[in-house]
Amino acid sequence: xxxxxxxxxxxxxxxxxxxxxxxxxxxxxxxxxxxxxxxxxxxxxxxxxxxxxxxxxxxxxxxxxxxxxxxxxxxxxxxxxxxxxxxxxxxxxxxxxxxxxxxxxxxxxxxxxxxxxxxxxxxxxxxxxxxxxxxxxxxxxxxxxxxxxxxxxxxxxxxxxxxxxxxxxxxxxxxxxxxxxxxxxxxxxxxxxxxxxxxxxxxxxxxxxxxxxxxxxxxxxxxxxxxxxxxxxxxxxxxxxxxxxxxxxxxxxxxxxxxxxxxxxxxxxxxxxxxxxxxxxxxxxxxxxxxxxxxxxxxxxxxxxxxxxxxxx
Amino acid sequence: xxxxxxxxxxxxxxxxxxxxxxxxxxxxxxxxxxxxxxxxxxxxxxxxxxxxxxxxxxxxxxxxxxxxxxxxxxxxxxxxxxxxxxxxxxxxxxxxxxxxxxxxxxxxxxxxxxxxxxxxxxxxxxxxxxxxxxxxxxxxxxxxxxxxxxxxxxxxxxxxxxxxxxxxxxxxxxxxxxxxxxxxxxxxxxxxxxxxxxxxxxxxxxxxxxxxxxxxxxxxxxxxxxxxxxxxxxxxxxxxxxxxxxxxxxxxxxxxxxxxxxxxxxxxxxxxxxxxxxxxxxxxxxxxxxxxxxxxxxxxxxxxxxxxxxxxx
Numbered sequence: 001x002x003x004x005x006x007x008x009x010x011x012x013x014x015x016x017x018x019x020x021x022x023x024x025x026x027x028x029x030x031x032x033x034x035x036x037x038x039x040x041x042x043x044x045x046x047x048x049x050x051x052x053x054x055x056x057x058x059x060x061x062x063x064x065x066x067x068x069x070x071x072x073x074x075x076x077x078x079x080x081x082x083x084x085x086x087x088x089x090x091x092x093x094x095x096x097x098x099x100x101x102x103x104x105x106x107x108x109x110x111x112x113x114x115x116x117x118x119x120x121x122x123x124x125x126x127x128x129x130x131x132x133x134x135x136x137x138x139x140x141x142x143x144x145x146x147x148x149x150x151x152x153x154x155x156x157x158x159x160x161x162x163x164x165x166x167x168x169x170x171x172x173x174x175x176x177x178x179x180x181x182x183x184x185x186x187x188x189x190x191x192x193x194x195x196x197x198x199x200x201x202x203x204x205x206x207x208x209x210x211x212x213x214x215x216x217x218x219x220x221x222x223x224x225x226x227x228x229x230x231x232x233x234x235x236x237x238x239x240x241x242x243x244x245x246x247x248x249x250x251x252x253x254x255x256x257x258x259x260x261x262x263x264x265x266x267x268x269x270x271x272x273x274x275x276x277x278x279x280x281x282x283x284x285x286x287x288x289x290x291x292x293x294x295x296x297x298x299x300x301x302x303x304x305x306x307x308x309x310x311x312x313x
Numbered sequence: 314x315x316x317x318x319x320x321x322x323x324x325x326x327x328x329x330x331x332x333x334x335x336x337x338x339x340x341x342x343x344x345x346x347x348x349x350x351x352x353x354x355x356x357x358x359x360x361x362x363x364x365x366x367x368x369x370x371x372x373x374x375x376x377x378x379x380x381x382x383x384x385x386x387x388x389x390x391x392x393x394x395x396x397x398x399x400x401x402x403x404x405x406x407x408x409x410x411x412x413x414x415x416x417x418x419x420x421x422x423x424x425x426x427x428x429x430x431x432x433x434x435x436x437x438x439x440x441x442x443x444x445x446x447x448x449x450x451x452x453x454x455x456x457x458x459x460x461x462x463x464x465x466x467x468x469x470x471x472x473x474x475x476x477x478x479x480x481x482x483x484x485x486x487x488x489x490x491x492x493x494x495x496x497x498x499x500x501x502x503x504x505x506x507x508x509x510x511x512x513x514x515x516x517x518x519x520x521x522x523x524x525x526x527x528x529x530x531x532x533x534x535x536x537x538x539x540x541x542x543x544x545x546x547x548x549x550x551x552x553x554x555x556x557x558x559x560x561x562x563x564x565x566x567x568x569x570x571x572x573x574x575x576x577x578x579x580x581x582x583x584x585x586x587x588x589x590x591x592x593x594x595x596x597x598x599x600x601x602x603x604x605x606x607x608x609x610x611x612x613x614x615x616x617x618x619x620x621x622x623x624x625x626x
Contacts, residue, residue: 056401084476088369091408091465099400099458125475140468143475145412148468152404155453155461162438162456163397163589276476 001029001070001230008068009034010053010101011075013042015181016117020072020223021046027227033066035059035075053097056104063104070230071114073101076153078119079146079184087145094149095156102160113167115229116157120174120215120242120281121147135284136172136238143276154238161236169233171226174242174283178219178302179309187216187303190253191310194260198311204265208272210250213280215242218297225293232291242283243295255303314342314383314543321381322347323366323414324388326355328494329430333385333536334359340540346379348372348388366410369417376417383543384427386414389466391432392459392497400458407462408469415473426480428542429470433487433528433555433594434460448597449485449551456589467551474549482546484539487555487596491532491615492622500529500616503566504623507573511624517578521585523563526593528555531610538606545604555596556608568616 001007007024011017012034021043024032033047042048049065051058053075075097077090105112123134124141142148154170161168183189196202225241233239257264285293314320320337324330325347334356337345346360355361362378364371366388388410390403411429418425436447437454455461467483474481496502509515538554546552570577 087412087469088409091412091469092405095404095408095465096401099404124472141475142468142472144472145469148465148472151468152408152461152465155455155464156400156404156458159437159455159457159461162454 001227003028004031005029005069006031006033006066007070007072008063008066009072009074010097012036012046012048013040014074015178016176016219016222017074018180019178019219020074020226023220023223023227033062033068035062053100054093056100059100060104060107063108068109068112071101071105071112072117072226072230073098073114074117076117077146077149083144083146090145091149091152095152098153098156102157102166105166106160106164110164110166113169113230113235114157115226115233116153116168116170118154118170118172118238119147119150120172120240120283122151122154122172123281125276125278126280133244133282133284134240136240136287143278158236167235169229169235170238171229172238172240173222174215174217174240174281176217176219176222177306179305181219181306186249187252187256187306188310190256191303191306192313194256194264194307195310195313197264198260198262204267206269206272207253207266208269209277210248210253211279212249212277213246213282214249214252215244215246215282216252216299216302217241217243217295218299218302221295221297225288228288228291228293237287239288240283240285241288242285244283244285246280246282247299252299252303255300256307258300259304259307314540316341317344318342318382319344319346319379320383320385321376321379322385322387323410325349325359325361326353327387328491329489329532329535330387331493332491332532333387333539336533336536336540346375346381348375366413367406369413372413373417373420376421381422381425384414384418384425385539385543386411386427386429389430390459390462396457396459403458404462404465408465411466411469415470415479418479419473419477423477423479426482426543426548427470428539428546429466429481429483431467431483431485431551432460432463433485433553433596435464435467435485436594438589438591439593446557446595446597447553449553449600456591471549480548482542482548483551484542484554485551486535487528487530487553487594489530489532489535490619492618494532494619499562500565500569500619501623503569504616504619505626507569507577507620508623508626510577511573511575517580519582519585520566520579521582522590523561523566524592525562525590526559526595527562527565528557528559528595529565529612529615530554530556530608531612531615534608534610538601541601541604541606550600552601553596553598554601555598557596557598559593559595560612565612565616568613569620571613572617572620
């Protein structure tokens with residue numbers, strides 16, 4: 001990417017978006033626009049377009065204004081825990097915003113590159129003989145509406161790409177975390193409770209099922225991969241993004257607890273359980289490491305940053 | 314199926330629904346309910362529930378009334394030609410009605426069997442080495458929003474089935490036709506124009522691209538397959554439904570023209586072309602023929618019935 005290329009980041013004020021902005025500014029990119037639904041704080045040198053991406057006309061106007069060469073589509077309703085309760089609005093919003101972006105791209109910037117951020121959730125229940133690692137050809141067995149909505153976005157993007165010769169690269173990130181991630185996700189939720197115990201505001205930490213094996217990557221490594229995929233991703237291809245290493249949720253919690261200043265007791269909360277959980281989710285990351293990406297942050301550093309951030313709240 | 318089993322057919326007043334009703338009544342089934350959006354003509358002995366399936370509460374009430382043992386989910390927005398223009402409403406309606414059915418099934422009749430009617434459109438652009446026939450493992454490469462909306466329905470159904478142990482069988486019918494099919498589809502549209510030429514109301518027949526190879530089955534054979542799948546389909550499995558024989562659209566048109574009482578000239582209409590069309594779509598039907606199904610109607614009989622029906626309009 002040229003440093004003055006026009007880069008549009010949808011959902012740019014979210015968790016990953018904020019880290020992507022920090023990284024791109026540090027790399028010297030000068031022509032960055034983000035979309036946001038309301039006026040929030042944004043680093044100097046970044047333009048903000050206030051709009052709801054489910055509004056196709058507003059999205060098109062945004063494309064006409066910033067004429068993106070590269071689009072990072074991070075915007076998405078992204079709740080997993082209770083996605084059955086919110087299934088209809090999640091399906092509607094996630095497909096609607098995807099269609100707005102694709103229609104705007106087709107009409108205004110048909111030569112731009114779209115990096116569509118999907119999710120490893122699309123693999124769902126991998127069969128036991130595949131449990132060691134999911135490559136991009138692993139059959140798709142999503143188990144909740146969130147995963148289906150991400151698959152729907154992928155298929156819409158590829159249908160537009162095939163029919164209108166658009167340049168679309170898809171990435172399926174596995175679990176990632178870091179400071180500023182909301183407490184709808186497990187590690188920030190644990191960290192928030194640990195800090196509450198440290199402050200004497202809470203007696204113990206509520207946990208759900210901790211046996212699941214997950215592949216965690218620091219968000220600071222995730223955003224580096226997005227730049228690499230803009231530059232070197234092959235059009236029409238799908239890339240897994242993960243460390244290729246599995247850790248149980250218990251191990252991740254233990255990493256957090258090692259960095260706590262007090263002893264924390266655990267209590268099980270059945271309300272945190274899901275109708276069905278995925279036992280193992282580990283990336284086969286051969287395709288993206290072949291492009292030169294590798295994770296560089298140690299997870300003990302990552303959880304330290306998450307705890308420090310929660311202590312400042 | 315027991316003859317007094319409660320059978321619910323969503324979209325039961327549509328083209329396939331009407332043939333399914335005829336067939337089930339002929340077989341002696343006595344406990345049939347259909348959903349319809351407005352009050353239309355229905356054969357004696359069939360109950361009608363007037364509702365919009367995107368209304369989850371109304372759908373649940375319908376399930377509470379008829380307590381279905383078997384659900385044939387035929388309801389769907391099913392336009393292909395211009396599905397890019399109607400993408401947003403198509404995606405929203407098709408996922409919303411699917412969620413209503415799944416939620417009602419989970420809440421009211423968790424032991425019922427759902428036969429989810431998908432479409433061979435989900436295969437999309439099969440690569441050339443696979444062009445001869447698509448089996449159920451062929452990679453999914455949908456090229457338009459209609460196909461994506463059918464895939465979304467499949468994935469929602471399987472996500473609910475996995476998470477809540479629901480009994481779902483999925484069928485992917487290839488092209489099918491017969492009397493009462495709307496002129497949004499090619500063969501009835503051709504037949505309608507041929508009849509207009511026969512009546513001296515039109516000079517020629519407008520056609521789009523006729524090189525595509527399609528796998529056509531008589532709707533009367535399709536509905537027999539649905540009964541077989543209710544009885545013998547394996548829960549969680551997907552079944553192709555087609556003849557395994559390919560015909561070019563030109564051949565299908567010629568079959569119609571052979572049965573016309575006058576000579577019909579053709580004119581090409583570029584408006585009938587799509588951004589991208591699928592060159593070949595032929596079913597590998599090994600899985601469903603293994604259950605005892607085989608097509609029995611000759612297509613020259615089928616097109617004769619289509620023409621006769623148009624002549625009565």
